[in-house]
Amino acid sequence: MPIKSTIAALLVCTTSAIAQHQLPIKQVAAPPSDILNGRVQLPELSKLAERSTSALLPVKLELNQGVWSWSTPITLTDRPARIVLLPESPNAWGHQLITPSARLIDQSRIEQGTSPLAWINQDRMFEHMTIQPTQAPAEYTLSITSDHEAQGYILLDHGPEVELTSQPTTRSTLQNHPISIKSSFNNATLTNLRAEIRSPSGFIFNEQSNTDTITFVPQEAGPYSVRIIATGTQDQQPVVRTTQHLIDAAPEAMPLKQPTLVADNAAIRFQFTPDNANRHTILAAEVWAAEWGMQDDQPVPVAWISSIVDNTRTLTLDKRWITQAQVDPSTIELRNIRLHDIDTFVPLEIIDRIQTPIAELKLSESTTAPNETMLTGSPGPTITSQHIPTAGVTNGPGHRLMLVHGYCTDATPFTISHFSGDLALFEDFEQSRSHNTFALEMLNQAAPMKSFGVVGHSQGGMAALHLYTYYWSGLDWARGNRLIQSVGAPYQGTALAGNAAILGDIFGFGCGENPDMTYTGAANWVSLIPTWARDDVYYYTTSFEDGFGFDYCNIITDILLSDPDDGVIERSAGQLPGANNMGHLEGWCHTADMRDPGQCTDQSRNAIMNQEAKR
Amino acid sequence: MNRITPIILLATLATSSAHAQEFCALTNEFIPDDSTIGVSLPISVDVSPNESIASVELALNIAHGWVGDLVVTLESPDGTTITILDRPGIPSSGFPGPFGCGGQGVDATFSDSASSPAETACTPNQFPIIAGDLVPLMPMSAFIGEHAAGQWIVKVSDESSYDFGIVLDACLSITTNIDCAPDLTGEGDLNFLDVSAFLSAFANQEPIADFAPDNNFNFLDVSAFLEQFASGCP
Structure with a gap:
């Protein structure tokens, strides 16, 4: 057996250990069109807004004549209102809705039920009521009583006005x-x-x-x-x-300052001030320059470049971008330089512009179109991993289709029998991972495979896209039609991420906060994903069957989300511009315990994804 | 690379100048999967025994689903063996992964005069992924000075599972020097056997007898042969 084969065998056996230490990273780049269409630019602040037509109010009972009680005025209007009771322990509260004339409301006007708090806590059922509209706005009173000091929240939905x-x-x-x-x-x-x-x-x-x-x-x-x-x-x-x-x-980072430029035959490296924080970040910048002979004119975009970096904080520009843009290297400047936290994608530093002229640069021959190495960099650079995978490797070698679950899941949501051929199941149950950590867990579990494609649910789709964009993996060698297929992935975030942080603190949703899936976190992350990577994503969204009256997947989360939604993801926030939108289907919800069937159990869609998947 | 075996690229010159000739193996040979045994492709190099190797190039065309599985060696008639490819991409410093280069297909010429190393020629989404003029893992210069004539062996093995392929073409391009032109037997001295060999080659109009290199066979060749024979060899 040749020495290298022996080394290869050892590598296969010890991939987990290797993956913990040296991770192969891509020198990510995108053509000027991605700068011009805004795909790789930070979102407008308005895109980071949380919007609400409801109120989540704390209930703080007070002892009064031997009874713990609390009340709040509720204005009922000519639209139905919804109230969800969220006591810290089950059945802790009694409640009454009292009319303006101090009488109990007619119970026939109230439709009552119980539901789990989707995405946050599936084990508990919570009481909710839908109250028929009044003819004219009037102030009612919700009264809550208990035999002990049972705190909690109420969620009031007043309608969209x-x-x-x-x-x-x-x-930042x-x-x-x-x-x-x-x-x-x-x-x-x-x-x-x-x-x-x-x-x-x-x-x-x-x-x-x-x-x-x-x-x-x-x-x-x-x-x-x-x-x-x-x-x-x-x-x-x-x-x-x-x-x-x-x-x-986020902890503050060492300022980037003016980079040092180093050029070789193939590339220019922008070496910013080293940090001593011993953490990984994502660095990105736009490269602009004036066209040859047009130095007095406005600069034109040359390329967008990005990479995961360690303390050395270096960006690499393939010189062919300069050749292709036909610009004068002596006029090069970096714009919108951004340093992001690798787990939360919070911008740690944003610099509008730095002049980085390069004199006497020898350029490569003419290039007509970006090729693969211009978009992902030449092979070789690695970064020392700071993540020790927690999940074991249970999947075998070969070319596989990996079914990837999402955030805080206790089982694979896809109906496995709908898939065939070489399959792999990603298993990292009941965890809250950043996209980056999630991606590294995938990299670890895919280590025995020569190549793999992904069918991902929810955050699983986003983590796969993050892995494909910033790291070399078996995804880069998969063959077939569709590399990453996702169902119900909140590419633009979900309002539940913020609510979960508050409600989960009370109700003990075991997985913890996930800033990457807030609207802000998602917008910052997606601004780091160029079109070439998005183009390999095929995504599906679903929502509840829309009939007459109140329709929903989960009546509680429906209050927190804008319709249509699948109980966790709004249809609008499930869109990924630049990727392949494979359609929206009503009648399917995010998980199996909602009103309509779980979106990952759709046999028709699963069969198509199985057939089309790269492996 | 559809060629007839052997193909003579350049006319043989009956002088001490270099000859470049190409010889190909019979191919379309399946490579056993996940085995170090591989497939051995003999290439018969039919040149004069007095021709020593100045340089060697190997052109390979292999259809394979995962080139990181492949090991290619080349063995000369003298038994010298060099490794052309050894599971390209392994070992790597993280890229392209523990299984080596995952692309498909080889259509490349391996020579010491190329500038890019074959072992690292691995760009995803490029087909064939190992292509063009590439430097072999071990230098072809190991063969320099050996006699070219005889049977060469190109061995291709696939040393990992799940992917397989066939060798479509394997051709050697060998440039030789004639050590001593009249020493047609390659024995290292000049005697009546060389004269006999010349007369036989002349009668058959073999290129080796074209001592006055004009692609004609006439008294000028006889005269040139006798003149060089009389001058002796170093």
Whole structure:
């Protein structure tokens, strides 16, 4: 056996260990069109907004004449209203809805039921009620009683007329730097604004504002859950709405400063100031320059470049991009230089522009179209892994189709019998992973395989896309038609991520917060995914069967999401521009325990995905 | 590379200048999967015994689903063996993975004069993935000075499972020097056997007898042979 074959065999046997230490990374690039169409640009701040037509209010019982009780006014209008009771322990509360004339509401006007809190806690059932509309707006009273001090929340859905919009005012959310959230009603007058904030260590504090903006300074690094409570008036009736944010306060990074330029025959390397924080980040920048002989004109985009970096913080530009753009290297500048946290994608630093002229650069011959190495870099660079995979490797070698579950799942959601051929099951149950960590777990479990394609549910699709974009793996060698197929993936985030941070803290959803799936986290992440990678994604979305009246997949999360949704993902937030939209189907929900069947059990779609999958 | 075996690229020159000739194996041979045994392709190099090797190139066309499985060696008639490819991409510093280069197909010419190493020629989505003029893993210069004539062996093995392929073409291009033109027997000295060999080749109009290199066989060749024979060899 040749020596190299022996080494190969050893590598196969010890891939897990190898993967922990040296990870093959891509020098990611995208053509100027990706800059011009905005695919690789940070999102507008308005895209980071949380929107809500509901209110999540804390219930704080007080002892009164031997009974623990709490009440709140509720304005009922000419639209149905929904109330969800979220006590910290089951059956802890009794409740009454009292009319303006101080009588119990006619029970025939209330439709009651119980549902799990989808995505957050599937084990508990929560009471909810739908109240028929009144002829004219009137203030009712919801009264809650208990025989002990049972805290919790109520979720009130008042209908879509008044929507609260809250958005951070800065893209970077850093430890020890002020974070501001601006709020507004679309159809009401804002009269009071406050925030209930929980720090990563669990310390809860409140902020109040007389303006439309709440500001706080995160003194800890990590995820803060922020509940904005906005009160106001609409047609002289009181309104209250809340939004729930999950904001990661990232530790500050060493400033990037002016890069040093190093050129060789093939590439230019922009070496920024090294960091000593011993952490991985994602660095990205646009390259611009003036066309030859047009130095007085506006620069044109040359390429967008990005990579996962360690302390050395270096970006690589293939010189063929310069040749292709027909620009003068002495006019090169970097724009929109961004350093992102690798797990939360929080921009740690954003620099508008740095001049990086290069004199006497020898260029390669003419190139007419980007080829693979221009988009992914030449093979070779690695980065030392900081992640030790936790899940074991149970899949065999070969060319396989990997079925990948999503966030905080206890089983493979796909009906496995709908798939055939060489299959692999990704198993990392009941975890909350960042996209990057999720991708590294996939890389670990795929290590025995020569190549693989992915059918992913929910976050599984996004993690596969992250893996394909930033790391070399068996995905790069898969053959067939479709590399990554996803069902119900929140490419643009979900409102549940913020709500889960608050509700999960009470109800013990075991998996923890996931900033990558907030609207902000998703928008920051997707701005780092160029079109060439998106083009290998084929995605499906679903929603509840839409008939007459209230339709939903999960009645509780339906209050927190904009229709149509699948109980976890809004159809609009499931879109990935630049990827292949394989259609939207009604009558299927995110998971199997919702009103309509689980989207991963659709035999027809599964058969198509199985047939078309690259392996 | 559809060629007849052997093909003479350049007219043989009955001088000490270099000859470049191409010889191909009978191919379309299946490569046993997941085995170090492989397939051995003999190539008969029919040149004068007095021709020594100046350079060697190997042109290979292999249809295979995963070139990282492949090991290719070349053995000369003297028994010198070099490795042309050894599971390209292995070992790697992370890329392209523990199974080596995952692309398909080889259509390349391996020579010491190329500039890109074959072992690292691996760009996803390029077909064939190992293509063009490439430097073999071990230098072809190992053959320099050996006699070219005889049976060469190209061995191709597939040393990992799940992918397989066939050798479509394997051709050697050998440039030789004639050590001593009149020493047609390659014995290292000049005697009546060389004269006999010349007369036989002249009668059969073999290129080796074209001592006045004009592609004609006449008294000029006889005269040139006798003149060089009389001058002796170093």
